[in-house]
Amino acid sequence: PMFNWDLDLVRPDDLQALEVYQGTATPIEYRQPMDPDGTPACGVVLIWTRRNN
Numbered sequence: 001p002m003f004n005w006d007l008d009l010v011r012p013d014d015l016q017a018l019e020v021y022q023g024t025a026t027p028i029e030y031r032q033p034m035d036p037d038g039t040p041a042c043g044v045v046l047i048w049t050r051r052n053n
Contacts, residue, residue, distance in 0.1 A: 010049060019046040 021027065022043035030044045 016048040
């Protein structure tokens, strides 16, 4: 998880892609442990940026 991070710091021109996953649809490499009540964690938003060459 990223804390104290501001999406406004990413310029729209630098965005390559956005991916949004919820619950069990979240790819395994991005999943967090289950919540204490046994339900899957909320989900994840992946932000892909362009690289400057």
